[in-house]
Amino acid sequence: MSEYLQPKSLEEALSALSQHAYTPLAGGTDFYPPRSAQIIKDPILDLSKIRSLQIIEERANDYRIGATATWSDIINGDLPELFDCLRLAAREVGGKQIQNIGTIAGNICNASPAADSIPPLLALNAKVELESIGRIRTVNLDEFITGNRTTLRKADELVTGITIPRPKQPCVSTFLKLGARKYLVISVVMVAVILEVDVHRIITSARIAVGSCSPVAQRLPQLEDDLIGKKVGSNFSETPSHEHLLSLTPIDDIRSKALYRKDAALTLVIRALEELETKLS
Numbered sequence: 245m246s247e248y249l250q251p252k253s254l255e256e257a258l259s260a261l262s263q264h265a266y267t268p269l270a271g272g273t274d275f276y277p278p279r280s281a282q283i284i285k286d287p288i289l290d291l292s293k294i295r296s297l298q299i300i301e302e303r304a305n306d307y308r309i310g311a312t313a314t315w316s317d318i319i320n321g322d323l324p325e326l327f328d329c330l331r332l333a334a335r336e337v338g339g340k341q342i343q344n345i346g347t348i349a350g351n352i353c354n355a356s357p358a359a360d361s362i363p364p365l366l367a368l369n370a371k372v373e374l375e376s377i378g379r380i381r382t383v384n385l386d387e388f389i390t391g392n393r394t395t396l397r398k399a400d401e402l403v404t405g406i407t408i409p410r411p412k413q414p415c416v417s418t419f420l421k422l423g424a425r426k427y428l429v430i431s432v433v434m435v436a437v438i439l440e441v442d443v444h445r446i447i448t449s450a451r452i453a454v455g456s457c458s459p460v461a462q463r464l465p466q467l468e469d470d471l472i473g474k475k476v477g478s479n480f481s482e483t484p485s486h487e488h489l490l491s492l493t494p495i496d497d498i499r500s501k502a503l504y505r506k507d508a509a510l511t512l513v514i515r516a517l518e519e520l521e522t523k524l525s
C-alpha cells in the first residue's frame with residue numbers, strides 16, 4: 245500500500261478506499277495544522293486532483309456542490325441569492341489562501357462546532373452525498389454530523405457532494421459571524437437565516453441556524469414557526485426572544501463565556517432578521 249495516493253478519478257479513489265484505511269484529504273487546512281510531519285502516520289488519499297468532484301451545478305430540482313469545491317469556488321460561482329448566506333460565510337473563512345484551497349466538504353467532515361459552513365448549510369436544508377464502491381447514500385446534514393468532530397461517514401466512503409433543494413418561493417438570506425476580531429477568526433457565535441416570501445409579502449418559510457453555541461450547530465424550529473405568516477414591514481425582526489434560544493448549550497472557553505454567547509446569539513439573530521426585513525422592504 246502506498247503511503248500517499250493522488251487519484252485522478254473517483255473510481256480510483258473509491259477502489260483504494262475499499263482496500264485500505266486511507267485518510268481522505270482535500271485542502272489539508274484542517275488535517276495538517278494539528279499534526280507535525282513526524283506524527284502523520286495515516287496513509288493519505290489526496291482528492292484534490294479529481295476534477296469531477298469540483299463541479300458546482302444547477303439541476304432540475306436542486307443545486308449540487310462537488311466535494312472538492314473550494315470556498316473561493318462558492319464566492320466566485322454564480323449561485324443565486326438563496327446562497328448569499330453561504331457566500332458570506334465563505335468570505336469570512338480564514339484568508340484568501342485558505343479560501344483558495346479549503347473545501348466546504350472538508351469543513352463539514354471535520355465537524356467542528358465552529359465550522360462556518362454548517363449554519364448556512366443547515367438553513368439551506370443541505371444533504372450530504374456519500375459514496376463507496378457500488379453504493380451511494382444521501383443523508384441530511386443534521387444526521388451526518390453526529391457530534392463534536394464526529395460524523396456518520398464509514399471508512400470506505402467519501403463525501404462526493406452536497407445537494408441543496410430548490411426553494412418553493414423567492415428567498416433572501418444572510419450570515420453573521422461574531423469573533424474577537426474582524427478577520428482570520430474562529431467564531432464566538434454565527435447565525436445563518438433564510439426567509440421565503442410569497443407574492444403577498446408573507447413569510448412562508450423561515451430557516452435559522454446558530455453555530456458555536458452547541459456541539460453541533462442547531463436550527464431554531466420554534467422561532468422559525470413563529471415567523472411564518474408574518475408580513476414584510478410588520479417588524480418581524482422583533483419576534484426572537486431568549487426562549488427561542490433555550491436549546492442552545494454554549495460553553496465557556498478561551499474565546500468567550502457561555503452567557504455572552506447566548507446573549508450575542510440573540511442579538512445576531514435579531515440583526516440578521518432586521519437586515520433581511522430592510523432588504524425585503
Ligand SMILES: Cc1cc2nc3c(=O)[nH]c(=O)nc-3n(C[C@H](O)[C@H](O)[C@H](O)COP(=O)(O)OP(=O)(O)OC[C@H]3O[C@@H](n4cnc5c(N)ncnc54)[C@H](O)[C@@H]3O)c2cc1C
Pocket residue numbers: 267268269270271272273274275276277291311312336337338339342345346347348349350351353354358359360361397401402403404428429430
Ligand atoms: C489559518 C486557518 C484559518 C481557518 N479559518 C477558518 C474559519 O474562519 N472558519 C472555518 O470554518 N474554518 C477555518 N479553518 C479550517 C479549515 O480551513 C476549513 O474547515 C476548511 O474548509 C477545511 O477544508 P479542507 O479541504 O482543507 O479539509 P481537509 O483538511 O483536507 O480535511 C478535513 C477533514 O475532512 C476529511 N475529508 C475532507 N474531504 C473529504 C471527503 N470528500 N470525504 C470524506 N472525508 C473528507 C479529512 O479526512 C479530514 O478529516 C481555518 C484553517 C486555517 C489553517
